Amino acid sequence: MILAFMRERAISFNVGPSELFPTVAGYLETAIRDRVGSINHRSEEYKAIDRSTKDALRELLEIPREYQIFFVSSGTEAMERVIQNCVDIHSFHFVNGEFGDRFYQQAVALGKNAQKKSADPGFSFDLKQTVVLPHVELVCFTGNETSTGVWLPEKDIAQVKKANPKAFVAVDIVSAVPYVDLDYSSVDCAFFSVQKGFGLPSGLGVIVVSPQAIDKSAELKKSGLYTGGYHSFTELARYAERNQTPETPNVLGIYLLGKVSQDMIRIGIDRIRKDTETKAGIGYDFATGSVGFGPFVQNPFDRSMTTLVFKVDGGSKEMIERLNENGVEVSSGYGQFRDKHIRIGNFPAHRVEDMEGLVNHLRRL
């Protein structure tokens, strides 16, 4: 835990919740002044916020006009709703870490016949030859596996749909947005939460959904399946038509997401992507040249640009504590790697100088 007096200059490289995007504090102040916390979720004011946030997301991420954008409460809820709305019986999961496994387990809990293909931790899949058998209703990917730092190339995911046009594809991009350059028209569901790449307080998830997935959801509901009640795709779509949500949503979160997305449009997504790669390069270059410390993911092409995972010979616990003493937070390893790895979130809130500072701290340890 960072001591109170350290807080002023603390920086979080946690993989999420992470450092807030630098404009968030100011927007929170504006939100207080403009009484955003009191806005009724059925009012014209709310509808304007809802519309504005979706417009900004659509522009920033190049989401096709015919795709819907739904607000839910977390990436984990998104997994539940995607399975409920797109799968009657058969789902298939590419699992290369704990978050891919969570997606798979969610399908199992829902009583689906969920099959999976697993990769060893730190390794990926060759998706180029993927053949989806006709009985599989939904193929699930983890675009960026936050537990191990393995990245699935966007083009390889897109290729699966191209080679298997009848397949439905869902992709977890929780810790990949806004960096991920996904062709949304090549997937049916993509979902993320806002406390990672968008640098916002947690408590909001977003699902991008194809028209085909909404049709499928309607069919499943018609057949008597429970597709999520108030958060079924059909209910979400019915309310989205009037720029509302079925329940009272996280209005403040939706407002902040819109504001930060507009900032990111102004900065330019190309610039954000380029900076992300520059910062990742700084981290990976340092690690590759270090002794007793190095990238966990062996194949450079599988390495995440947004979640840098390093193995620490002799254990990561002391390194994390020493960084903390210097006001720098990083994440421990996940699950079995808790005390063996450090994980570094590399999001738009982090500047090139921040990453250089982190590397300098590591150098001096």
Added chain:
Amino acid sequence: MILAFMRERAISFNVGPSELFPTVAGYLETAIRDRVGSINHRSEEYKAIDRSTKDALRELLEIPREYQIFFVSSGTEAMERVIQNCVDIHSFHFVNGEFGDRFYQQAVALGKNAQKKSADPGFSFDLKQTVVLPHVELVCFTGNETSTGVWLPEKDIAQVKKANPKAFVAVDIVSAVPYVDLDYSSVDCAFFSVQKGFGLPSGLGVIVVSPQAIDKSAELKKSGLYTGGYHSFTELARYAERNQTPETPNVLGIYLLGKVSQDMIRIGIDRIRKDTETKAGIGYDFATGSVGFGPFVQNPFDRSMTTLVFKVDGGSKEMIERLNENGVEVSSGYGQFRDKHIRIGNFPAHRVEDMEGLVNHLRRL
């Protein structure tokens, strides 16, 4: 919509989201300074917030020690999770308005054999003679029906469990807390959201759950039923044991709920309840003495202290607009009563002077 220049002195009597509790703006500033938005949900810092908020809620609302407090995303989600975790086949619903009906519809959507007893809008039930047949697994109440302003006396709800000790009872107290003086040990599930009586930004729901309900949930899960996956009572309880949540929660919302609950403890729940009744009295007295304007709920004993619903002869639309022009927001009627009623939230954020001001505005219209 209130014009920007009116905002400075605007006040919201919406039935939720409503006026923020007066200390919220300051806590949001503290939260920014203390980097609450960046706190990792698996850290000791988060655990301290989780513990502190639950302790404050437990003290303020006198929640029994053996009852669990779970954080979800909304009152609507709470309805879904309560049905999923407490009902195999049979639920029974007392429905006296749109929110009671939403609870019932949620059970229907989940494929339950849901039965209901309906009261006409504005009317209530005599619960004193309620006999719960053995096959009914869960009896559902709406403690305060936000659509019509009908209140079910806490003692009458408690009486149902006392007379039928084997029955499970769930009660929607979304717009009733913290005023409602519920004996939590007389129910198995009680749930609320924070954007009403607690005067907080929306995006957080709370479920209070008895040990028996958690046992029942475990049984249902064991029998193969889907009890909500990551938000099943058993998963929520497993994480609650270590003061965490299964997913990344609305950390900022949980932090603010704790702070405002502590403020309310300092003010004193008795004082809050007394003030609520004083303010409700001001509203009802004015309405009762008015011509062409009066309480929608005929029986004074059924009238809500937290949601004042008035019928407006000749339509409520112009009245709502005129109030808006004076910087005062109230809610329209709900559903079929949209243009016939006004609804006034009477929460701890509203002072006695605020209610007097509102009545003065109404008097001058």
